[in-house]
Amino acid sequence: MSETLCVLLIEDSESDAGLVLRTLSQGDHPLHALRVESAAELRAALVESSWDVVISDYQLPGFSAPAALTIVREAQLDVPFIVVSGTIGEDEAVMMMKAGAADYVMKSNLLRLLPAVVREVSDARHRRARRVAEAAEAGLRAQLGDSQREAYEQLSAWHRRLELTKDEERRVLSRELHDELGQTLTALKLRLKVVPRAGPSAVPAAVASSIDDALALVDSLIDRVRKISVDLRPPLLDELGLESALRAFVESQARVSSTRWSLQTAGIGQRLAPELEIACFRLVQEAVTNVLRHAGASSASIRVARENERLSIAVLDDGCGLSGARAQACARAGHLGLVGMRERARALGGELSVSSPPSSGEPTGTRIDVLLPA
Amino acid sequence: MVRAAGGAKTVVMGLLIAERRARLRVLVVDDSAEFRSAVRAYLHGATDAQVVGEAADGDEATHEVERLRPSLVLMDMHMPICNGIEATRRMRTLEPRPHIVLFSLHAEPELQHAALAAGADEFYSKRDFVPLVEATLTKLSSAAQR
Numbered sequence: 001m002s003e004t005l006c007v008l009l010i011e012d013s014e015s016d017a018g019l020v021l022r023t024l025s026q027g028d029h030p031l032h033a034l035r036v037e038s039a040a041e042l043r044a045a046l047v048e049s050s051w052d053v054v055i056s057d058y059q060l061p062g063f064s065a066p067a068a069l070t071i072v073r074e075a076q077l078d079v080p081f082i083v084v085s086g087t088i089g090e091d092e093a094v095m096m097m098k099a100g101a102a103d104y105v106m107k108s109n110l111l112r113l114l115p116a117v118v119r120e121v122s123d124a125r126h127r128r129a130r131r132v133a134e135a136a137e138a139g140l141r142a143q144l145g146d147s148q149r150e151a152y153e154q155l156s157a158w159h160r161r162l163e164l165t166k167d168e169e170r171r172v173l174s175r176e177l178h179d180e181l182g183q184t185l186t187a188l189k190l191r192l193k194v195v196p197r198a199g200p201s202a203v204p205a206a207v208a209s210s211i212d213d214a215l216a217l218v219d220s221l222i223d224r225v226r227k228i229s230v231d232l233r234p235p236l237l238d239e240l241g242l243e244s245a246l247r248a249f250v251e252s253q254a255r256v257s258s259t260r261w262s263l264q265t266a267g268i269g270q271r272l273a274p275e276l277e278i279a280c281f282r283l284v285q286e287a288v289t290n291v292l293r294h295a296g297a298s299s300a301s302i303r304v305a306r307e308n309e310r311l312s313i314a315v316l317d318d319g320c321g322l323s324g325a326r327a328q329a330c331a332r333a334g335h336l337g338l339v340g341m342r343e344r345a346r347a348l349g350g351e352l353s354v355s356s357p358p359s360s361g362e363p364t365g366t367r368i369d370v371l372l373p374a
Numbered sequence: 375m376v377r378a379a380g381g382a383k384t385v386v387m388g389l390l391i392a393e394r395r396a397r398l399r400v401l402v403v404d405d406s407a408e409f410r411s412a413v414r415a416y417l418h419g420a421t422d423a424q425v426v427g428e429a430a431d432g433d434e435a436t437h438e439v440e441r442l443r444p445s446l447v448l449m450d451m452h453m454p455i456c457n458g459i460e461a462t463r464r465m466r467t468l469e470p471r472p473h474i475v476l477f478s479l480h481a482e483p484e485l486q487h488a489a490l491a492a493g494a495d496e497f498y499s500k501r502d503f504v505p506l507v508e509a510t511l512t513k514l515s516s517a518a519q520r
Contacts, residue, residue: 178452182479183406186500190412193504194419222501226479235480239457240488248484 005029005121008045008079010056010068012037016107020055020084023110027118038063039071046075052121055113058085058092069099078127080120084113098256111220134339160347163340167278174232181225189218234281242277243268246284246304257292259317260299267306276374279348280304280311286337287315287368296320297365311350311374318365338368345370398423398514401442401472403435403449403458409500413448416504423511432461439465444472446514448507451478451489459492466493473514477503 007024011017017035025031036042037060054072056065065083072081083096086107093104102120105113137155192215195203229235236245243265254261271277284302291300297319304313338354345352350372400423402413407430414425427442429435433456435449447465451458458476465474476489481499489497498506
């Protein structure tokens with residue numbers, strides 16, 4: 001964990017910049033940081049050097065986080081962008097996240113910054129590694145002769161096993177976080193709450209105030225544990241099953257995107273095998289993410305049905321379609337999770353197909369179908 | 375500062391509340407013994423509700439409700455064997471029916487929706503357990519007074 005962390009800081013106040021860097025220097029990585037405060041400086045910095053993370057103040061004289069984010073996105077760099085601000089409101093924060101910011105942290109709660117940076121930087125490194133792997137796989141597939149098919153199948157099988165192992169690891173980790181850390185933290189909070197009840201005479205002011213600080217820290221830990229655990233595994237899936245979890249997910253996406261979503265389900269009111277439920281949930285999640293990122297669709301529909309011992313998932317959108325060239329471009333940029341989705345489907349003995357009517361210049365939409373044995 | 379000025383008054387109010395709350399019998403249900411014991415300590419130290427029993431899953435909770443007849447059940451949603459939702463469905467048909475609170479580490483509105491749909495009276499996020507349980511106790515005591 002001693003790789004240098006390269007931080008590009010967009011901040012006009014030297015003292016605020018110092019505060020951010022001091023916070024980050026508490027991590028395991030040596031820091032290399034550069035502070036810029038204008039669009040021109042940002043552009044130059046992005047060209048001259050490579051960065052692990054961009055941290056931006058929300059409002060600067062003559063510059064702002066939304067403008068900075070646009071520049072970073074235009075440079076087509078997969079660098080996580082984190083907003084640190086004293087003033088950002090919920091609406092601005094949501095807009096920033098929708099525009100592609102990785103996270104936002106309030107200046108009053110800088111404790112959150114280091115874990116957010118570590119998480120986003122590591123995610124971005126994984127994405128890069130996956131892009132390289134996917135590109136290598138695509139190259140391999142193109143060069144394959146019949147004699148090499150067996151080796152390729154072997155590789156494929158490993159990939160499948162990896163997907164399954166990942167799900168299982170995530171499930172275990174999420175349980176561990178929820179059942180162990182989460183329970184202990186909430187118990188700790190209750191224990192701390194008993195103390196002030198003893199009254200001002202029994203508890204000196206200094207102690208009471210330090211208990212308040214401790215409570216705030218516990219709250220922030222609970223929030224983080226909660227978020228990580230939800231990212232790892234949606235809590236609704238375990239408690240309420242696939243249908244409710246899908247509905248909740250689609251509703252939450254509908255709230256933050258301009259695409260109109262509809263979800264139709266049939267035959268999944270009863271619980272399915274856990275690995276099937278999580279696979280189906282993740283497939284829909286990835287398909288939805290694809291539509292949101294690439295399709296520019298005004299409406300999209302999802303249908304999940306279980307019939308004749310098969311679970312079928314269909315995701316349709318009316319967006320810009322997926323011509324071969326576009327799909328390849330996306331795959332090269334590492335955006336299209338289709339490779340991973342296909343492997344996930346195969347891991348359960350299923351198949352995935354993508355269809356997009358031949359492009360004739362008009363928006364045509366895309367349809368993704370998955371069939372899984374159920 | 376406010377606390378110091380109104381100290382005596384607070385104590386008197388505390389006694390009044392103590393009398394009102396004396397009747398509340400609480401069953402605490404959670405698969406974490408740590409959390410159950412923290413709830414017990416909190417209710418004992420900071421309120422006048424009385425914890426009459428504990429259970430570690432929904433099955434056990436249903437039996438304990440029938441045996442102990444608590445007026446309030448504080449129950450985790452996520453438990454092995456029989457989760458809080460399922461246990462709530464069973465408890466809501468009992469007579470007398472306890473006031474059922476389901477809680478979760480998570481705060482997704484869908485969980486709240488599912489809890490209420492199953493027949494729970496309230497849903498708490500565990501993070502905000504203290505103010506919420508205080509409000510419930512106050513509400514139940516004043517209802518019992520009438």
